[in-house]
Amino acid sequence: MKTFPNPSIATSAVKSSNLLISHQCPQCGAPAILEEADRLFTCAYCRVRSCLLQNDYFRYLFPGPHSENNDLIFFPYWRFKGTVFSCVSDGIRHRFIDVSHQALPSQCFPVSIGLRSQALKMQFVLPESSGRFIPPHLPFSSVLSVFEDRLKATLPKPVFHQAFIGDSFSLIYSPFFIKDKVYDGLLNQPVSSEPPEDLDAWLSSAKPPSKNIRFVPALCPSCGWDLDGHRNSMIFTCKNCHSVWRTDKNGLKKMKFAFIYEPGDNIIYLPFWRITADIEGIRLQSYADLVKLANLPKACQNSWKDIPFSFWVPGFKVRPQTFIRISQNITLGQPNEKLIRELPNAAIHPVTLPVEEAVQSLKIHLAGFMKPRKLLSSMLEEIKIKPKTDLLVYIPFLQTAHELIQPRFQLALNKNQLALAWNL
Ligand SMILES: [Zn+2]
Ligand SMILES: [Zn+2]
Numbered sequence: 001m002k003t004f005p006n007p008s009i010a011t012s013a014v015k016s017s018n019l020l021i022s023h024q025c026p027q028c029g030a031p032a033i034l035e036e037a038d039r040l041f042t043c044a045y046c047r048v049r050s051c052l053l054q055n056d057y058f059r060y061l062f063p064g065p066h067s068e069n070n071d072l073i074f075f076p077y078w079r080f081k082g083t084v085f086s087c088v089s090d091g092i093r094h095r096f097i098d099v100s101h102q103a104l105p106s107q108c109f110p111v112s113i114g115l116r117s118q119a120l121k122m123q124f125v126l127p128e129s130s131g132r133f134i135p136p137h138l139p140f141s142s143v144l145s146v147f148e149d150r151l152k153a154t155l156p157k158p159v160f161h162q163a164f165i166g167d168s169f170s171l172i173y174s175p176f177f178i179k180d181k182v183y184d185g186l187l188n189q190p191v192s193s194e195p196p197e198d199l200d201a202w203l204s205s206a207k208p209p210s211k212n213i214r215f216v217p218a219l220c221p222s223c224g225w226d227l228d229g230h231r232n233s234m235i236f237t238c239k240n241c242h243s244v245w246r247t248d249k250n251g252l253k254k255m256k257f258a259f260i261y262e263p264g265d266n267i268i269y270l271p272f273w274r275i276t277a278d279i280e281g282i283r284l285q286s287y288a289d290l291v292k293l294a295n296l297p298k299a300c301q302n303s304w305k306d307i308p309f310s311f312w313v314p315g316f317k318v319r320p321q322t323f324i325r326i327s328q329n330i331t332l333g334q335p336n337e338k339l340i341r342e343l344p345n346a347a348i349h350p351v352t353l354p355v356e357e358a359v360q361s362l363k364i365h366l367a368g369f370m371k372p373r374k375l376l377s378s379m380l381e382e383i384k385i386k387p388k389t390d391l392l393v394y395i396p397f398l399q400t401a402h403e404l405i406q407p408r409f410q411l412a413l414n415k416n417q418l419a420l421a422w423n424l
Pocket of ligand 1: 025026027028029030043044045046047048
């Protein structure tokens with residue numbers, strides 16, 4: 001089986017499923033398989049539920065064969081999986097990518113990990129992981145620009161703006177060993193004719209891995225009640241004391257949130273990020289500015305100048321077209337209903353898109369509603385959007401047999417779509 005692509009191919013772009021990670025239950029030690037999107041882990045043996053915390057990003061490794069003779073060296077690759085939105089003159093295009101690239105430029109190692117991450121189970125890189133780990137020398141951003149250039153080459157010119165909205169960005173270590181040549185630790189085959197010249201320098205900068213992940217019990221830090229959440233939730237809720245929690249590297253952190261009330265039995269609340277921003281290069285501070293910029297068929301009232309403008313971005317993953325449509329409809333509608341600082345007493349859809357990814361999409365939404373689009377698109381590069389505040393707001397949708405309906409913002413979402421990952 002040929003696992004690595006031809007080295008002349010700088011990256012691999014493939015459709016993928018979730019990576020699988022073998023691990024142990026933090027409570028009872030039972031073996032467990034996690035999917036890479038999992039944030040809430042329920043042990044099949046002891047039933048204890050734990051939230052998974054990470055530092056900056058996840059680090060995974062392909063477990064190499066244990067061999068006494070050959071010291072395993074782990075070589076770093078950056079990986080991005082997510083959707084890329086591109087603004088071109090005929091509109092907004094999107095593409096799902098799952099790509100990896102060397103985090104250290106070297107001719108002696110394969111350029112990417114190819115399809116390997118889909119075929120093999122991985123492990124978290126932990127302090128007890130054996131082997132020597134070469135640290136990344138390139139920042140993730142410079143590898144991202146490699147992906148960006150490759151993608152631009154497939155698009156009609158000019159490309160006014162691109163946004164990478166990630167499902168995951170991680171560092172993946174692949175095992176090698178060095179004898180007369182560099183050998184792939186999994187295939188036991190040479191991948192280059194000579195060992196890299198800089199190997200000693202790299203290895204001297206290799207430190208034992210630090211503790212980058214942690215599990216904490218899925219219990220409300222305020223009242224001790226069980227937290228609610230889906231296995232892929234970025235946010236956990238406590239219906240006992242009406243609190244909402246997100247994870248950071250130190251533990252669970254309390255978040256501000258609100259909901260818009262709607263009476264009725266068949267209501268489900270969908271999470272949105274309400275984001276205010278400093279916008280330079282185009283006037284968009286108030287509702288009056290929005291009406292003008294989006295050319296809404298409304299007679300502008302003087303008081304609208306005093307209503308501040310906010311972006312509204314889904315806090316959940318849906319198909320890219322739907323993601324843009326939902327955000328556009330709600331942003332153009334600028335919800336001004338009363339915000340209640342409690343959890344609604346109804347079904348809640350999990351937050352699966354964190355605010356850090358939502359803010360990456362702001363310029364795409366702006367590009368979607370500004371008019372005349374053709375004229376303004378060329379300005380996109382100069383427009384700067386600096387997020388200022390964000391609030392998690394649950395918006396009510398009426399559930400019918402197959403759809404979720406929000407009449408005020410003219411939205412009807414197919415229920416199946418919400419269940420699907422957005423790479424479909
Ligand atoms: Zn367990
Ligand atoms: Zn609580």
